Amino acid sequence: MSKPLLVLALAQENANNRLDSLGFEILYTGVGKVNAAIALMQRLAQGDTPSLVINAGSAGSHTLTAGQVVVATQFHQRDMDATAMGFALGETPFEAPIVLSNGLPVSDFQQVTCYTGDSFVTAAHPQLTLDTIDMEAYALAKVCHQQQQRFVCLKFITDGADGQAANDWASAVILAADQLADAVHRCVAEHAR
Numbered sequence: 001m002s003k004p005l006l007v008l009a010l011a012q013e014n015a016n017n018r019l020d021s022l023g024f025e026i027l028y029t030g031v032g033k034v035n036a037a038i039a040l041m042q043r044l045a046q047g048d049t050p051s052l053v054i055n056a057g058s059a060g061s062h063t064l065t066a067g068q069v070v071v072a073t074q075f076h077q078r079d080m081d082a083t084a085m086g087f088a089l090g091e092t093p094f095e096a097p098i099v100l101s102n103g104l105p106v107s108d109f110q111q112v113t114c115y116t117g118d119s120f121v122t123a124a125h126p127q128l129t130l131d132t133i134d135m136e137a138y139a140l141a142k143v144c145h146q147q148q149q150r151f152v153c154l155k156f157i158t159d160g161a162d163g164q165a166a167n168d169w170a171s172a173v174i175l176a177a178d179q180l181a182d183a184v185h186r187c188v189a190e191h192a193r
Contacts, residue, residue: 005050018177036136059155072114072153073103075141079117
């Protein structure tokens with residue numbers, strides 16, 4: 001029977017190798033949408049399809065309190081801007097849907113929309129209210145959608161995506177691994193096949 005695959009951007013999000021104790025394969029993709037998409041597609045192409053892809057990692061937020069784990073069930077590309085061509089902000093030209101909705105919920109975790117882009121956010125967005133902000137989830141969700149792979153996205157809110165974000169992230173990411181390990185365990189118990 002296949003096991004879940006844990007997908008993280010960086011080894012720093014697995015502080016003290018805390019997630020290793022779960023016994024699942026861990027894929028580190030590197031930072032950003034391109035790296036995330038390439039790494040996950042390469043892994044899925046190897047065969048031995050995982051029972052579930054779980055993206056566990058850090059995120060910022062303009063609306064949520066730092067220190068909590070949330071589950072992203074919808075994904076938006078915050079840095080796709082083809083508005084000059086008449087497309088909505090976040091809409092990839094000639095492609096639907098604008099928002100991916102393939103993230104599985106996990107009981108007792110707040111469901112959020114994750115806004116993904118290739119920049120570290122340190123100020124309010126001029127047009128979007130950013131619930132949860134990261135740099136990989138949209139790409140991972142899209143790969144899973146196209147490959148018909150079950151997907152869960154668990155994010156530990158490390159910072160307020162403001163002027164202190166870089167400092168807050170560096171210290172909070174160390175605390176994230178324990179809470180993410182617990183969240184992954186609960187996720188697997190709910191979605192195991």
